[in-house]
Amino acid sequence: MQQATALQPYKPGWLSNILDVDTADFWLQKLNPIWSLQQAMGKIVEKNWVSKDSMCLLIKTNRHFRMGQAGQHHPIKINIQERYYQRSYSLSQLDAQHVQLTVKRVKDGLVSNWLCDRAQKGDIVLLGEPFGDMTISASPAQYVLLAAGSGITPMYSMVQALEKKQQLSQYQIDLLYWVKRPEDASYLAYFEKLAQRYAQFNFQAFYSQAEQADARLNAQHIAQFSQSQPVVYACGPSGFVQSAQQLFADNPLFKSEAFYFSRVAGDAQQKVVITLTKSKQQLTIARGESILSALEQQNIRPEHGCRMGICNKCACHKSQGVSKNLLNGAEHREADSALKLCVNSAESDISLDL
Structure with a gap:
Protein backbone atom coordinates (compact mmCIF):
# COMPACT_ATOMS: atom_id res chain seq x y z
CA MET A 1 0.00 0.00 0.00
CA GLY A 128 0.18 16.85 -1.68
CA GLU A 129 1.34 13.59 -3.20
CA PRO A 130 -1.21 10.83 -3.99
CA PHE A 131 -1.71 7.76 -1.82
CA GLY A 132 -3.96 4.71 -1.66
CA ASP A 133 -4.26 1.48 -3.64
CA MET A 134 -7.96 1.44 -4.51
CA THR A 135 -7.40 1.93 -8.25
CA ILE A 136 -8.36 0.32 -11.54
CA SER A 137 -5.80 -2.10 -12.98
CA ALA A 138 -4.47 -1.69 -16.49
CA SER A 139 -5.80 -5.13 -17.44
CA PRO A 140 -9.58 -5.34 -17.97
CA ALA A 141 -11.36 -7.14 -15.14
CA GLN A 142 -14.68 -7.37 -13.34
CA TYR A 143 -15.24 -4.74 -10.63
CA VAL A 144 -17.96 -4.30 -8.05
CA LEU A 145 -17.93 -0.76 -6.65
CA LEU A 146 -19.91 -0.17 -3.44
CA ALA A 147 -20.35 3.43 -2.33
CA ALA A 148 -22.31 5.25 0.34
CA GLY A 149 -22.53 9.02 0.73
CA SER A 150 -19.33 10.79 -0.29
CA GLY A 151 -17.73 7.39 -0.84
CA ILE A 152 -18.88 7.90 -4.41
CA THR A 153 -16.02 10.32 -5.18
CA PRO A 154 -13.21 7.76 -5.74
CA MET A 155 -15.67 5.61 -7.72
CA TYR A 156 -16.55 8.60 -9.89
CA SER A 157 -12.85 9.31 -10.41
CA MET A 158 -12.17 5.75 -11.60
CA VAL A 159 -15.20 5.52 -13.88
CA GLN A 160 -14.63 8.99 -15.32
CA ALA A 161 -10.97 8.18 -16.06
CA LEU A 162 -11.92 5.00 -17.91
CA GLU A 163 -14.54 6.83 -19.96
CA LYS A 164 -12.10 9.63 -20.78
CA LYS A 165 -9.57 7.07 -22.04
CA GLN A 166 -12.35 5.31 -24.00
CA GLN A 167 -11.69 2.13 -22.02
CA LEU A 168 -14.93 1.82 -20.06
CA SER A 169 -16.35 -0.74 -22.50
CA GLN A 170 -13.41 -3.07 -21.77
CA TYR A 171 -14.39 -3.54 -18.10
CA GLN A 172 -17.37 -5.19 -16.42
CA ILE A 173 -18.34 -2.71 -13.70
CA ASP A 174 -21.27 -2.86 -11.29
CA LEU A 175 -21.66 0.35 -9.26
CA LEU A 176 -24.05 0.22 -6.27
CA TYR A 177 -24.61 3.57 -4.56
CA TRP A 178 -26.46 4.30 -1.30
CA VAL A 179 -27.67 7.73 -0.17
CA LYS A 180 -30.53 8.86 2.04
CA ARG A 181 -32.66 10.43 -0.70
CA PRO A 182 -32.40 11.12 -4.45
CA GLU A 183 -31.41 14.74 -3.84
CA ASP A 184 -28.37 13.50 -1.89
CA ALA A 185 -26.93 11.59 -4.86
CA SER A 186 -23.92 13.12 -6.64
CA TYR A 187 -23.41 12.63 -10.39
CA LEU A 188 -26.63 10.61 -10.62
CA ALA A 189 -27.45 11.69 -14.19
CA TYR A 190 -23.87 10.99 -15.28
CA PHE A 191 -23.92 7.40 -14.03
CA GLU A 192 -27.39 6.74 -15.44
CA LYS A 193 -26.27 8.01 -18.85
CA LEU A 194 -23.22 5.73 -18.81
CA ALA A 195 -25.38 2.74 -17.89
CA GLN A 196 -27.56 3.40 -20.94
CA ARG A 197 -24.53 3.79 -23.21
CA TYR A 198 -22.35 0.89 -22.04
CA ALA A 199 -23.76 -2.61 -21.66
CA GLN A 200 -20.89 -3.64 -19.36
CA PHE A 201 -21.55 -0.77 -16.93
CA ASN A 202 -24.39 -1.39 -14.48
CA PHE A 203 -25.54 1.28 -12.04
CA GLN A 204 -28.02 1.07 -9.18
CA ALA A 205 -28.89 3.79 -6.68
CA PHE A 206 -30.53 2.98 -3.34
CA TYR A 207 -32.34 5.50 -1.13
CA SER A 208 -32.35 4.41 2.50
CA GLN A 209 -34.64 7.19 3.80
CA ALA A 210 -36.93 7.81 0.83
CA GLU A 211 -40.70 7.48 1.20
CA GLN A 212 -40.37 3.92 -0.08
CA ALA A 213 -37.01 3.21 1.47
CA ASP A 214 -34.55 0.77 -0.05
CA ALA A 215 -32.74 -1.74 2.11
CA ARG A 216 -29.22 -1.08 3.29
CA LEU A 217 -26.39 -3.19 1.89
CA ASN A 218 -27.11 -6.88 2.51
CA ALA A 219 -26.55 -10.35 1.04
CA GLN A 220 -29.35 -9.96 -1.51
CA HIS A 221 -27.54 -7.08 -3.18
CA ILE A 222 -24.43 -9.16 -3.83
CA ALA A 223 -26.03 -12.53 -4.61
CA GLN A 224 -25.50 -11.94 -8.32
CA PHE A 225 -21.71 -11.95 -7.77
CA SER A 226 -21.55 -15.24 -5.84
CA GLN A 227 -20.51 -17.29 -8.88
CA SER A 228 -17.55 -15.06 -9.73
CA GLN A 229 -14.70 -13.44 -7.84
CA PRO A 230 -14.71 -9.78 -8.86
CA VAL A 231 -12.46 -7.06 -7.53
CA VAL A 232 -14.60 -5.36 -4.87
CA TYR A 233 -14.06 -1.81 -3.62
CA ALA A 234 -16.16 -0.30 -0.84
CA CYS A 235 -16.04 3.31 0.33
CA GLY A 236 -18.28 5.11 2.79
CA PRO A 237 -18.98 5.44 6.52
CA SER A 238 -17.49 2.82 8.80
CA GLY A 239 -20.78 0.97 9.35
CA PHE A 240 -21.28 0.59 5.61
CA VAL A 241 -17.70 -0.57 5.07
CA GLN A 242 -17.94 -3.09 7.92
CA SER A 243 -21.07 -4.59 6.32
CA ALA A 244 -19.24 -4.89 3.00
CA GLN A 245 -16.25 -6.52 4.70
CA GLN A 246 -18.49 -9.14 6.27
CA LEU A 247 -20.33 -9.86 3.01
CA PHE A 248 -17.09 -10.28 1.06
CA ALA A 249 -15.04 -11.88 3.84
CA ASP A 250 -14.03 -14.74 1.54
CA ASN A 251 -12.99 -12.51 -1.35
CA PRO A 252 -9.22 -11.83 -1.34
CA LEU A 253 -9.73 -9.03 -3.89
CA PHE A 254 -11.78 -6.89 -1.49
CA LYS A 255 -10.47 -3.43 -0.52
CA SER A 256 -12.15 -0.66 1.42
CA GLU A 257 -11.83 2.87 2.71
CA ALA A 258 -13.92 4.40 5.50
CA PHE A 259 -13.98 8.15 5.94
CA TYR A 260 -15.77 8.57 9.23
CA PHE A 261 -16.66 6.30 12.06
CA SER A 262 -19.75 5.35 13.99
CA ARG A 263 -19.43 5.56 17.75
CA VAL A 264 -20.73 2.62 19.74
CA ALA A 265 -24.04 3.50 21.43
CA GLY A 266 -23.60 4.72 24.99
CA ASP A 267 -19.84 5.19 24.78
CA ALA A 268 -20.15 8.98 24.68
CA GLN A 269 -21.13 8.88 28.36
CA GLN A 270 -18.08 6.83 29.34
CA LYS A 271 -14.74 8.56 29.79
CA VAL A 272 -11.15 7.38 29.60
CA VAL A 273 -7.86 9.10 30.38
CA ILE A 274 -5.17 9.51 27.75
CA THR A 275 -1.63 10.13 28.97
CA LEU A 276 0.64 11.87 26.48
CA THR A 277 4.09 10.88 27.67
CA LYS A 278 6.25 13.22 25.57
CA SER A 279 4.29 16.38 26.30
CA LYS A 280 3.48 15.24 29.86
CA GLN A 281 -0.26 15.85 29.60
CA GLN A 282 -3.33 13.94 30.72
CA LEU A 283 -6.68 14.33 28.98
CA THR A 284 -10.15 12.91 29.46
CA ILE A 285 -11.98 11.88 26.28
CA ALA A 286 -15.08 9.90 25.35
CA ARG A 287 -14.67 6.16 25.09
CA GLY A 288 -15.38 4.98 21.56
CA GLU A 289 -14.38 8.21 19.80
CA SER A 290 -11.59 8.54 17.27
CA ILE A 291 -8.51 9.45 19.31
CA LEU A 292 -7.38 11.93 16.67
CA SER A 293 -10.72 13.76 16.70
CA ALA A 294 -10.82 13.76 20.49
CA LEU A 295 -7.33 15.26 20.71
CA GLU A 296 -8.16 17.93 18.14
CA GLN A 297 -11.22 18.93 20.15
CA GLN A 298 -8.84 19.73 22.99
CA ASN A 299 -6.53 21.78 20.72
CA ILE A 300 -3.90 19.06 20.45
CA ARG A 301 -3.09 18.51 16.79
CA PRO A 302 -0.92 15.47 16.06
CA GLU A 303 0.52 15.05 12.60
CA HIS A 304 -2.01 13.34 10.34
CA GLY A 305 -2.98 12.89 6.73
CA CYS A 306 -5.88 10.93 5.29
CA ARG A 307 -8.01 10.42 8.46
CA MET A 308 -9.01 7.04 6.99
CA GLY A 309 -6.29 4.72 8.28
CA ILE A 310 -4.50 4.55 4.95
CA CYS A 311 -1.52 6.88 4.95
CA ASN A 312 -0.02 5.98 8.36
CA LYS A 313 1.01 9.58 9.12
CA CYS A 314 -0.84 9.69 12.45
CA ALA A 315 0.58 6.39 13.74
CA CYS A 316 2.28 6.66 17.11
CA HIS A 317 3.54 4.33 19.82
CA LYS A 318 1.05 3.04 22.39
CA SER A 319 2.81 1.98 25.58
CA GLN A 320 -0.24 0.67 27.41
CA GLY A 321 -4.02 0.46 27.30
CA VAL A 322 -6.79 -1.09 25.21
CA SER A 323 -7.70 0.39 21.83
CA LYS A 324 -10.37 -0.53 19.29
CA ASN A 325 -10.09 -0.32 15.52
CA LEU A 326 -13.11 1.67 14.35
CA LEU A 327 -12.99 0.07 10.90
CA ASN A 328 -13.41 -3.55 11.95
CA GLY A 329 -14.21 -3.42 15.67
CA ALA A 330 -11.11 -5.40 16.68
CA GLU A 331 -9.72 -4.70 20.15
CA HIS A 332 -5.97 -4.44 20.67
CA ARG A 333 -4.63 -5.02 24.18
CA GLU A 334 -0.96 -5.34 23.29
CA ALA A 335 1.39 -2.85 24.93
CA ASP A 336 4.29 -1.33 22.99
CA SER A 337 2.50 -1.30 19.64
CA ALA A 338 1.84 1.19 16.85
CA LEU A 339 -1.55 2.88 16.85
CA LYS A 340 -3.24 4.85 14.06
CA LEU A 341 -4.95 7.69 15.89
CA CYS A 342 -7.54 8.43 13.21
CA VAL A 343 -9.13 4.96 13.11
CA ASN A 344 -8.78 3.85 16.72
CA SER A 345 -10.61 4.67 19.92
CA ALA A 346 -9.51 4.27 23.51
CA GLU A 347 -11.43 1.54 25.33
CA SER A 348 -9.50 2.03 28.57
CA ASP A 349 -7.03 4.51 29.99
CA ILE A 350 -4.19 4.62 27.50
CA SER A 351 -0.66 6.02 27.16
CA LEU A 352 0.69 7.42 23.90
CA ASP A 353 4.11 8.74 22.91
CA LEU A 354 2.88 12.20 21.99
Missing part, protein backbone atom coordinates in the same frame (compact mmCIF):
# COMPACT_ATOMS: atom_id res chain seq x y z
CA GLN A 2 1.28 3.45 -0.88
CA GLN A 3 1.66 5.98 1.89
CA ALA A 4 0.74 9.64 1.79
CA THR A 5 3.48 12.14 1.27
CA ALA A 6 3.03 15.20 3.43
CA LEU A 7 3.11 18.70 2.02
CA GLN A 8 6.84 18.86 2.60
CA PRO A 9 8.84 22.03 3.14
CA TYR A 10 11.53 22.83 0.63
CA LYS A 11 14.76 20.89 1.16
CA PRO A 12 17.84 23.04 0.59
CA GLY A 13 19.77 22.36 -2.59
CA TRP A 14 21.77 24.28 -5.14
CA LEU A 15 18.96 26.82 -5.56
CA SER A 16 19.16 27.85 -1.91
CA ASN A 17 22.74 28.98 -2.49
CA ILE A 18 21.62 31.80 -4.74
CA LEU A 19 18.23 32.84 -3.33
CA ASP A 20 15.80 32.27 -0.49
CA VAL A 21 12.98 30.09 -1.79
CA ASP A 22 10.31 31.47 0.54
CA THR A 23 11.19 35.00 -0.49
CA ALA A 24 11.14 34.03 -4.15
CA ASP A 25 7.72 32.38 -3.74
CA PHE A 26 6.40 35.50 -2.01
CA TRP A 27 7.29 37.71 -4.98
CA LEU A 28 6.28 35.14 -7.59
CA GLN A 29 2.83 34.91 -6.04
CA LYS A 30 2.43 38.66 -6.36
CA LEU A 31 2.44 37.99 -10.11
CA ASN A 32 0.47 34.74 -10.06
CA PRO A 33 -0.93 33.22 -6.84
CA ILE A 34 -0.05 29.64 -7.82
CA TRP A 35 3.50 30.28 -8.99
CA SER A 36 6.08 28.60 -6.78
CA LEU A 37 9.59 27.24 -7.07
CA GLN A 38 8.65 23.95 -5.43
CA GLN A 39 5.13 23.77 -3.92
CA ALA A 40 2.22 22.08 -5.70
CA MET A 41 -0.66 24.54 -5.53
CA GLY A 42 -4.06 25.11 -7.06
CA LYS A 43 -6.56 27.93 -7.50
CA ILE A 44 -10.32 27.49 -7.30
CA VAL A 45 -11.77 28.66 -10.61
CA GLU A 46 -15.33 27.32 -10.44
CA LYS A 47 -17.85 25.96 -7.91
CA ASN A 48 -21.00 23.94 -8.63
CA TRP A 49 -23.42 21.97 -6.49
CA VAL A 50 -23.67 18.33 -7.60
CA SER A 51 -26.20 17.30 -4.94
CA LYS A 52 -28.08 18.90 -2.08
CA ASP A 53 -24.99 19.03 0.12
CA SER A 54 -22.05 18.18 -2.16
CA MET A 55 -19.97 20.79 -3.94
CA CYS A 56 -17.69 20.29 -6.94
CA LEU A 57 -14.71 22.63 -7.11
CA LEU A 58 -12.73 23.07 -10.33
CA ILE A 59 -9.09 23.73 -9.45
CA LYS A 60 -6.36 25.00 -11.76
CA THR A 61 -3.03 23.51 -10.71
CA ASN A 62 0.55 24.66 -11.16
CA ARG A 63 3.35 22.69 -12.80
CA HIS A 64 4.46 21.00 -9.55
CA PHE A 65 1.22 19.07 -9.07
CA ARG A 66 1.43 15.34 -9.80
CA MET A 67 -1.95 13.70 -10.27
CA GLY A 68 -2.23 10.22 -8.83
CA GLN A 69 -4.10 7.29 -10.30
CA ALA A 70 -7.86 7.61 -10.45
CA GLY A 71 -9.28 6.50 -7.10
CA GLN A 72 -6.29 7.63 -5.04
CA HIS A 73 -6.44 10.48 -2.53
CA HIS A 74 -4.42 13.67 -2.22
CA PRO A 75 -3.71 15.66 0.95
CA ILE A 76 -5.21 19.14 0.57
CA LYS A 77 -4.22 22.06 2.80
CA ILE A 78 -6.58 25.00 3.14
CA ASN A 79 -6.00 28.34 4.89
CA ILE A 80 -8.94 29.21 7.12
CA GLN A 81 -8.49 32.37 9.18
CA GLU A 82 -4.69 32.29 8.90
CA ARG A 83 -4.44 28.66 9.96
CA TYR A 84 -3.84 25.69 7.66
CA TYR A 85 -6.04 22.60 7.90
CA GLN A 86 -5.31 19.37 6.04
CA ARG A 87 -7.81 16.86 4.71
CA SER A 88 -7.62 14.19 2.01
CA TYR A 89 -9.83 14.04 -1.06
CA SER A 90 -10.14 11.91 -4.17
CA LEU A 91 -9.59 14.11 -7.23
CA SER A 92 -10.65 13.70 -10.85
CA GLN A 93 -8.40 15.02 -13.59
CA LEU A 94 -10.04 16.98 -16.39
CA ASP A 95 -6.91 17.99 -18.30
CA ALA A 96 -3.23 18.71 -17.70
CA GLN A 97 -3.99 21.85 -15.66
CA HIS A 98 -7.36 21.20 -14.03
CA VAL A 99 -8.71 18.78 -11.42
CA GLN A 100 -12.11 18.34 -9.83
CA LEU A 101 -12.58 18.12 -6.07
CA THR A 102 -15.97 16.98 -4.79
CA VAL A 103 -16.65 17.63 -1.11
CA LYS A 104 -19.71 16.62 0.88
CA ARG A 105 -20.80 18.84 3.74
CA VAL A 106 -20.19 17.12 7.09
CA LYS A 107 -22.14 18.22 10.14
CA ASP A 108 -19.81 20.39 12.27
CA GLY A 109 -17.03 19.75 9.74
CA LEU A 110 -14.81 22.84 9.64
CA VAL A 111 -13.14 22.19 6.29
CA SER A 112 -16.09 20.70 4.39
CA ASN A 113 -18.41 23.52 5.41
CA TRP A 114 -15.81 26.14 4.55
CA LEU A 115 -15.26 24.64 1.10
CA CYS A 116 -19.00 24.45 0.45
CA ASP A 117 -20.03 27.84 1.83
CA ARG A 118 -17.05 30.17 2.19
CA ALA A 119 -14.48 29.23 -0.45
CA GLN A 120 -14.37 31.70 -3.33
CA LYS A 121 -13.05 31.68 -6.87
CA GLY A 122 -9.40 32.61 -6.63
CA ASP A 123 -8.81 30.94 -3.26
CA ILE A 124 -5.60 28.89 -3.08
CA VAL A 125 -5.11 25.31 -1.88
CA LEU A 126 -1.88 23.38 -1.32
CA LEU A 127 -1.71 19.93 -2.88
